[in-house]
Amino acid sequence: MLTWVEKYRPQKLRDIAGNPRAIKDLVKWAESWKKGIPTKKAILLHGPPGTGKTTTAYALARELGYDYIELNASDSRTKDIVDRIIGNASKLGTLNPNLVKKVLIIDEVDGIHGKEEYGGLAALKKWIKTSLQPIILIANDPWALPKEFRNLCEMVAFKRIDQRTVLKVLKKICSREGITADERALKLIATNSNGDLRSAINDLQSLSEGKKKISLDDTDILTIRDSELRIFETMARIFKATSCDRAKEALRESEEQPETVLMWVAENLPIEYEDPSDLARGYDSISKADIFLGRIERRQDWGLLKYAVDYMSAGVAMAKKRRYHKWSRYQYPKILTIYAETRKKREIMNSIAEKLQGKKDTYEKCHGSKKLMKSYLPIMRIIFNNNYEMAAQIASEFELNLEDISFFIEDNETAGKIYYRAKELTSERIKLKTRGEKQISLLEFG
Amino acid sequence: MIESIWVEKYRPQKVDEIVGQDGVVERLKGYLKTKNLPNMLFAGPPGTGKTTAALALAKELFGKAWRENFLELNASDERGINIVRGKIKDFARTRSVVGDFKIIFLDEADALTKDAQHALRRTMERYTGTCRFILSANYSSKIIEPIQSRCALFRFSPLRDEDIKKRLEFIASKEKLKLEESGIEAILYVAEGDLRKAINLLQSAAAYSNEINDELIFKVVAKARPEDIRDIINLALGGKFTVARERLRELLITYGMSGEDVVEQFHREVFRLDIPEEEKVKLAGMIGEYDFRIKEGSNELLQLESLLAQFTLLGNPEKETE
Numbered sequence: 001m002l003t004w005v006e007k008y009r010p011q012k013l014r015d016i017a018g019n020p021r022a023i024k025d026l027v028k029w030a031e032s033w034k035k036g037i038p039t040k041k042a043i044l045l046h047g048p049p050g051t052g053k054t055t056t057a058y059a060l061a062r063e064l065g066y067d068y069i070e071l072n073a074s075d076s077r078t079k080d081i082v083d084r085i086i087g088n089a090s091k092l093g094t095l096n097p098n099l100v101k102k103v104l105i106i107d108e109v110d111g112i113h114g115k116e117e118y119g120g121l122a123a124l125k126k127w128i129k130t131s132l133q134p135i136i137l138i139a140n141d142p143w144a145l146p147k148e149f150r151n152l153c154e155m156v157a158f159k160r161i162d163q164r165t166v167l168k169v170l171k172k173i174c175s176r177e178g179i180t181a182d183e184r185a186l187k188l189i190a191t192n193s194n195g196d197l198r199s200a201i202n203d204l205q206s207l208s209e210g211k212k213k214i215s216l217d218d219t220d221i222l223t224i225r226d227s228e229l230r231i232f233e234t235m236a237r238i239f240k241a242t243s244c245d246r247a248k249e250a251l252r253e254s255e256e257q258p259e260t261v262l263m264w265v266a267e268n269l270p271i272e273y274e275d276p277s278d279l280a281r282g283y284d285s286i287s288k289a290d291i292f293l294g295r296i297e298r299r300q301d302w303g304l305l306k307y308a309v310d311y312m313s314a315g316v317a318m319a320k321k322r323r324y325h326k327w328s329r330y331q332y333p334k335i336l337t338i339y340a341e342t343r344k345k346r347e348i349m350n351s352i353a354e355k356l357q358g359k360k361d362t363y364e365k366c367h368g369s370k371k372l373m374k375s376y377l378p379i380m381r382i383i384f385n386n387n388y389e390m391a392a393q394i395a396s397e398f399e400l401n402l403e404d405i406s407f408f409i410e411d412n413e414t415a416g417k418i419y420y421r422a423k424e425l426t427s428e429r430i431k432l433k434t435r436g437e438k439q440i441s442l443l444e445f446g
Numbered sequence: 447m448i449e450s451i452w453v454e455k456y457r458p459q460k461v462d463e464i465v466g467q468d469g470v471v472e473r474l475k476g477y478l479k480t481k482n483l484p485n486m487l488f489a490g491p492p493g494t495g496k497t498t499a500a501l502a503l504a505k506e507l508f509g510k511a512w513r514e515n516f517l518e519l520n521a522s523d524e525r526g527i528n529i530v531r532g533k534i535k536d537f538a539r540t541r542s543v544v545g546d547f548k549i550i551f552l553d554e555a556d557a558l559t560k561d562a563q564h565a566l567r568r569t570m571e572r573y574t575g576t577c578r579f580i581l582s583a584n585y586s587s588k589i590i591e592p593i594q595s596r597c598a599l600f601r602f603s604p605l606r607d608e609d610i611k612k613r614l615e616f617i618a619s620k621e622k623l624k625l626e627e628s629g630i631e632a633i634l635y636v637a638e639g640d641l642r643k644a645i646n647l648l649q650s651a652a653a654y655s656n657e658i659n660d661e662l663i664f665k666v667v668a669k670a671r672p673e674d675i676r677d678i679i680n681l682a683l684g685g686k687f688t689v690a691r692e693r694l695r696e697l698l699i700t701y702g703m704s705g706e707d708v709v710e711q712f713h714r715e716v717f718r719l720d721i722p723e724e725e726k727v728k729l730a731g732m733i734g735e736y737d738f739r740i741k742e743g744s745n746e747l748l749q750l751e752s753l754l755a756q757f758t759l760l761g762n763p764e765k766e767t768e
Contacts, residue, residue, distance in 0.1 A: 259744075259745075262745075262748070263745075263748070266748050266751060270687055270688050270691070270755075275764060276685065276687075276755075276758050276759045276761075276762040276763075276764060277759055277764050279687060279755050279758060279759070280755045280756050280758065280759035282755070283751065283752035283755035283756070284752060284755075284756070286748055286751075286752055287736075287739055287743070287748065287749055287752035290739075290743040290744050290745050290748045290749060291739055291742045291743045291744075293743065293744040293745070294742050294743035294744035294745075295742065296744075297744050334695065335695075335745075335747050335748070335751075338695050338698060338699060338747065339745070339747060341699045342698045342699055342702055342703075342747075344702075345699065345700075345701070345702025346702045346704065348702065349702045356451075365448055365454070366448065366451060366453070366454050367454070367457075367497050367501065367518065367553075368497060368520065368553065369520035369521075369522045369523050369553060369554055370520070370522070370523050371522050371523075371554075376451070376646070378669075379646045379647075379649065379650045382650040382653055382654075382666060382669050383649070383650060383653040386653045386654050387652075387653035387654070390450065390649075390652075390653050393449065393450035394450040394451065396450070397448055397449065397450045397451075398450075407702075
């Protein structure tokens with residue numbers, strides 16, 4: 001099945017939502033090829049994701065009746081490959097304006113990087129200079145490209161798409177799909193998309209999966225707070241960065257504490273990096289950042305913070321051997337809540353261990369260290385889940401409270417029963433004890 | 447007296463009742479006759495009677511007043527040697543009413559650092575007039591020489607199967623259990639000479655049923671050791687990182703395990719995994735590295751997750767990118 005993004009991708013320039021000026025500039029440059037070869041033989045469409053850059057490039061080629069040759073991120077773009085593909089294409093060029101031209105479309109130019117693609121960008125530069133064909137380059141982040149490269153290109157900026165336009169597109173898709181949607185829900189999707197039409201359409205599709213109605217309640221999963229939106233952006237900037245400076249800048253401009261950012265990075269790393277080696281390297285950087293945070297904590301040496309920051313930003317960004325061209329929905333770090341929960345559990349374990357030792361009373365109960373007492377807990381778990389009377393005896397002798405008992409049993413009702421049975425046993429024991437003491441005193445004085 | 451935990455309920459009260467350790471028992475009985483004790487070092491694996499021996503000595507020497515004359519300290523519980531010394535000082539301040547000395551039992555003394563042990567040695571010397579020290583340790587070699595030379599060394603060895611068997615049968619008759627031969631065999635196999643482990647196992651089995659056979663014992667053993675640990679490793683090795691991470695998090699929440707607990711269990715499981723031998727070594731090395739990182743780092747959960755990511759790569763080495 002086609003995703004809606006594909007299904008409703010405009011085929012004609014006039015159907016493209018938003019960015020009319022950028023499109024006009026592009027058309028003007030393309031038309032100029034009919035009169036001869038312009039000074040700038042390449043045009044660089046740049047802007048945030050989901051603003052229509054790729055759609056525009058292909059629509060243009062179709063509309064002007066150009067053939068196109070594409071080279072995108074899924075292709076490896078080493079010097080050799082760039083030379084072979086572009087070289088062949090541009091040599092076919094002709095000065096006769098009546099012949100069908102070929103247009104070269106190269107997506108994600110800012111993603112040509114790394115050892116594997118070494119020399120790819122230089123080769124591309126060479127071809128732009130000598131090309132007889134129009135070349136359309138696409139990038140999110142033009143500033144990641146060298147200045148002399150940018151100078152060879154006509155620069156066209158694509159801006160975030162305004163909410164009303166996004167809303168209009170969403171409504172159109174709803175009517176085509178036969179979906180009735182609450183207008184407020186659609187508005188919320190539009191707001192959340194932050195000018196990224198692709199993500200808005202993806203959200204709409206995921207919300208309407210298997211149903212024909214969308215209510216405001218359905219959008220609950222989409223509502224994100226403003227501060228979260230900002231940290232989402234930080235995540236994207238770190239994960240997508242292709243230079244250390246870019247990644248470090250993202251962290252510097254974030255309003256969150258480095259410790260918090262680190263948890264966000266860890267939570268979302270597997271969402272972003274798919275290759276096991278990228279994941280392992282990324283996590284290794286996270287681990288090293290955490291080591292520095294630990295050293296800072298213990299030695300109160302804040303001079304070490306810069307290294308932690310390097311690892312969690314630049315280290316994580318450089319861990320990838322390829323770029324991941326996708327839109328990811330980042331998640332709130334569960335680790336934050338888990339940390340609180342496990343800490344609570346550990347406190348209960350400690351308290352049970354202390355009760356087993358009976359340290360708080362004047363007499364001992366079980367002999368041994370807390371560590372040894374903790375080794376009894378799995379056994380107690382078995383007993384509590386299988387033998388109600390034995391469990392109550394333990395609970396009574398060690399004065400376990402309901403919280404302690406619930407550590408062993410998930411079922412609240414059984415835990416409650418054990419607790420009350422333990423109370424009964426305790427009062428019986430006290431009665432027996434006092435009776436015993438009375439008998440002894442009778443013997444002594446009787 | 448504790449009745450609900452069998453290890454305590456059936457802990458021998460007299461030196462003569464101690465299970466096994468015949469040589470040790472003979473020597474201790476000699477001290478009881480003279481009513482005098484040297485400083486002692488009890489060395490031996492867990493569950494072989496070290497604590498029981500110390501307690502039994504105190505109970506026989508001091509009778510009803512044993513609690514006032516016996517101080518039990520656990521080196522692994524106390525934060526630092528200074529606390530240990532403080533407690534010893536408080537306890538040793540008053541003389542014993544019923545005997546010539548009091549007993550200080552320092553359990554898991556091998557948990558103390560070398561420096562702490564030297565401090566302890568000085569403390570021992572200061573109170574030789576009023577106190578006797580009994581130190582217990584798994585390995586005597588982890589106790590510094592100056593302390594060893596001041597103590598009479600007692601070696602506790604893993605208990606013989608027939609001794610454990612006799613004790614189990616005694617408890618079974620008291621608790622009205624039908625303990626089958628196969629059940630005993632299974633307990634002996636798992637306990638490996640550790641009587642505490644054997645009794646704990648018997649009690650957890652008894653929580654299920656009065657009739658105890660090998661099948662029940664192995665069921666209990668499996669329950670007490672979370673299978674989850676192995677599953678988590680296998681999931682990571684199988685490339686399902688996100689699922690493995692989710693399971694790890696559940697495990698931490700359910701059992702309140704610490705990072706070090708998990709690493710320890712990972713390490714134990716690695717050698718039981720169905721993977722090539724050389725991979726086990728690699729995994730063990732990684733676990734060691736992360737054991738260290740947890741100690742150096744700030745957030746052990748991040749470290750554990752990173753360890754899982756390394757497992758995932760090891761299980762899924764990629765072909766060279768073309």
